[in-house]
Amino acid sequence: MPPRADQQRRATLTSVAQAAGVSVPTVSKVVNGRVDVAPETRERVERLLVEHGYVARGPGGRQAVPQPRVLDLTFDELRNPNNLEIARGVTEEAQLTGIDVVVSTVPDDPLGAHWARRVVASGRHGLVLVTSQLSAQQQRHLTRAAMPLVLIDPVNVPADLVPSIGATNFSGGMAATEHLLSLGHRRIGMIGGRPDAVCSQARVAGHFSALATAGIEADPALLRHGFFRFEPAVRAALELLDLPEPPTAVFAASDGQALGVVEAARTRGLRVPEDLSVIGFDDALASQYTSPPLTTIRQPFADMGRAAVRSLLRLAAHQPLDSHRVELATSLVVRESTAPLRE
Numbered sequence: 001m002p003p004r005a006d007q008q009r010r011a012t013l014t015s016v017a018q019a020a021g022v023s024v025p026t027v028s029k030v031v032n033g034r035v036d037v038a039p040e041t042r043e044r045v046e047r048l049l050v051e052h053g054y055v056a057r058g059p060g061g062r063q064a065v066p067q068p069r070v071l072d073l074t075f076d077e078l079r080n081p082n083n084l085e086i087a088r089g090v091t092e093e094a095q096l097t098g099i100d101v102v103v104s105t106v107p108d109d110p111l112g113a114h115w116a117r118r119v120v121a122s123g124r125h126g127l128v129l130v131t132s133q134l135s136a137q138q139q140r141h142l143t144r145a146a147m148p149l150v151l152i153d154p155v156n157v158p159a160d161l162v163p164s165i166g167a168t169n170f171s172g173g174m175a176a177t178e179h180l181l182s183l184g185h186r187r188i189g190m191i192g193g194r195p196d197a198v199c200s201q202a203r204v205a206g207h208f209s210a211l212a213t214a215g216i217e218a219d220p221a222l223l224r225h226g227f228f229r230f231e232p233a234v235r236a237a238l239e240l241l242d243l244p245e246p247p248t249a250v251f252a253a254s255d256g257q258a259l260g261v262v263e264a265a266r267t268r269g270l271r272v273p274e275d276l277s278v279i280g281f282d283d284a285l286a287s288q289y290t291s292p293p294l295t296t297i298r299q300p301f302a303d304m305g306r307a308a309v310r311s312l313l314r315l316a317a318h319q320p321l322d323s324h325r326v327e328l329a330t331s332l333v334v335r336e337s338t339a340p341l342r343e
Contacts, residue, residue, distance in 0.1 A: 016052050020045050043114055046121040050145050069125040070100045076132040081284050082301050086130055089305025106132050116141035126312040148315035150308045155197045163324045165308045169199045172297040172330035173206020176279050180249040181214050184341035189240040189247035191257050193228040203253045226257040233260025241268050248341055249277035255284040255296055273339035283333050293335035300328045
């Protein structure tokens with residue numbers, strides 16, 4: 001439950017210090033971001049600052065000048081090129097309403113409790129969390145502090161009341177395989193991403209649904225996982241290409257993995273698309289500049305970022321959302337890495 005207005009007016013460093021069992025200077029260090037405080041003490045003080053609704057005071061006891069509204073855009077990592085497009089959408093939408101954006105990553109914390117408390121204590125206007133796994137403990141800390149939260153493409157299925165923005169991964173997976181089927185391919189390899197990621201599961205399910213609709217029995221030997229990484233995808237593709245009956249086409253659940261398939265084909269002396277058709281998923285910025293340019297399924301990453309900010313602002317204003325689960329449409333982008341099956 002968020003602190004009442006009268007709590008916010010009364011809370012002082014002294015009252016927080018008394019509740020935490022520490023000195024006022026120690027609380028002041030935490031408020032000012034000093035690092036010379038024991039981690040367990042810092043966590044306790046940060047939690048109590050939030051619970052007491054502490055409001056910083058300026059000279060003469062006046063309330064400090066309010067800081068600009070700031071939202072925290074947090075990624076699981078910054079190496080993924082798709083995150084740049086998400087960040088573009090978030091910052092463009094945020095600028096329209098005068099909100100600043102701070103970009104960060106989720107630290108390597110198994111429970112994430114300390115990170116969640118730090119976000120709450122920072123006084124952010126809200127949090128957009130991208131391709132990360134939100135633990136139950138993280139969610140409790142954020143919910144207790146009434147922190148507006150929107151997930152983009154979460155790894156796990158979020159709780160019912162946590163809004164999420166994603167793409168139509170199932171129909172995108174279907175579209176990718178249907179494209180290969182339309183070119184005459186029947187033995188189609190599939191390289192999924194992380195087996196535990198809901199987006200990867202949906203793309204794989206879409207692939208198998210397209211095969212079933214075409215009356216083709218799925219061969220378990222043609223399924224591998226590349227964990228959304230280039231090197232594992234190379235290894236997975238080599239396994240497929242070394243089968244007694246190798247595929248004539250491969251659908252990779254990300255563009256990075258698709259490039260791994262192209263590299264594996266080169267290693268085995270195969271040409272793309274003459275000997276092997278390859279389709280990816282994402283339409284990453286570099287996919288049109290690869291050799292050959294990559295056929296792929298486009299995800300509207302910038303639009304996902306914009307939608308997340310709009311949902312976050314409605315939550316902050318205590319306005320209802322039209323839906324807690326938003327999926328934006330994917331689309332097929334045909335380039336030069338797929339071709340009709342050679343007889």
